[in-house]
Amino acid sequence: xxxxxxxxxxxxxxxxxSAGEASVDIKRKLRQLGVDPAIIRRVSIAMYEGEVNxxxxxxxxxxDVNVYEDKIEMILSDEGPGIVNVELAMKKGFSTAxxxxxxxxxxxxxxxPNMKSYTDGMQIDxxxxxxxxxxxxxxxx
Amino acid sequence: MKIRDIKExxxxxxxxxxxxxxxxxxxxxxxxxxxxxxxYVKDQAVLLTGLLNxxxxxxxxxxxxxxxxxxxxxxxxxxxxxxxxxxxMVVLTTDLRMYNACGRxxxxxxxxxxxxxxx
Numbered sequence: 001x002x003x004x005x006x007x008x009x010x011x012x013x014x015x016x017x018s019a020g021e022a023s024v025d026i027k028r029k030l031r032q033l034g035v036d037p038a039i040i041r042r043v044s045i046a047m048y049e050g051e052v053n054x055x056x057x058x059x060x061x062x063x064d065v066n067v068y069e070d071k072i073e074m075i076l077s078d079e080g081p082g083i084v085n086v087e088l089a090m091k092k093g094f095s096t097a098x099x100x101x102x103x104x105x106x107x108x109x110x111x112x113p114n115m116k117s118y119t120d121g122m123q124i125d126x127x128x129x130x131x132x133x134x135x136x137x138x139x140x141x
Numbered sequence: 142m143k144i145r146d147i148k149e150x151x152x153x154x155x156x157x158x159x160x161x162x163x164x165x166x167x168x169x170x171x172x173x174x175x176x177x178x179x180x181y182v183k184d185q186a187v188l189l190t191g192l193l194n195x196x197x198x199x200x201x202x203x204x205x206x207x208x209x210x211x212x213x214x215x216x217x218x219x220x221x222x223x224x225x226x227x228x229x230m231v232v233l234t235t236d237l238r239m240y241n242a243c244g245r246x247x248x249x250x251x252x253x254x255x256x257x258x259x260x
Binding site: 016017018019020021023024027037041044045048049052102104105106107108109110111113114 | 173174175176177179180192194195196197199200202203204205220228
């Protein structure tokens with residue numbers, strides 16, 4: 001069993017214009033690794049939503065993408081305010097994003113539900129005032 | 142139709158990646174809300190939008206789109222064009238408003254394909 005290939009990204013929370021850079025990069029890396037394009041799309045959309053969330057809500061954070069033989073795992077960690085009500089946050093259309101975010105084309109309350117629908121597994125660990133870690137898995141087989 | 146046909150139909154200006162004009166595309170979508178593009182769009186090759194920021198280019202890339210049309214004569218920044226060129230994406234800009242631009246393409250046969258969640 002070979003070891004996982006890891007890609008680590010620091011997501012800058014200060015500048016919305018850079019949001020999504022890591023996801024664009026991971027898409028290129030996965031193409032270079034020869035991953036199935038349908039899988040790449042699911043991974044990159046889920047990560048992109050997570051990355052944008054991180055910039056909007058948590059002042060940035062880190063993303064680790066681990067490519068295993070049988071799955072791709074994404075771990076998004078931030079030291080933001082935490083998610084008050086995860087069940088509510090998972091509802092389509094529910095958003096706590098400020099209005100300026102909607103003028104940028106985001107904040108429709110589709111991020112978390114979308115991340116769940118594009119992945120085979122998603123776990124949210126969140127603590128108020130401490131931060132949030134979201135782990136997502138997309139199976140390769 | 143080809144991206145070149147879209148350019149003609151919308152009387153659009155090519156802002157980058159002219160090499161891609163002969164690519165064949167079968168479907169398109171129009172939205173200013175990138176959240177909705179990410180959630181509802183499936184297999185559309187062309188994005189028409191009036192939103193102007195780098196996330197438009199990145200969102201299109203995530204969805205494997207090959208062409209972005211900015212409506213209402215919006216002009217992306219040099220930085221956005223550079224990003225689109227790197228990603229081999231044709232960027233067009235047209236004077237037309239969203240409704241008219243979509244209508245012209247739709248009536249010429251560029252459909253909306255299948256959208257997630259659509260009945």
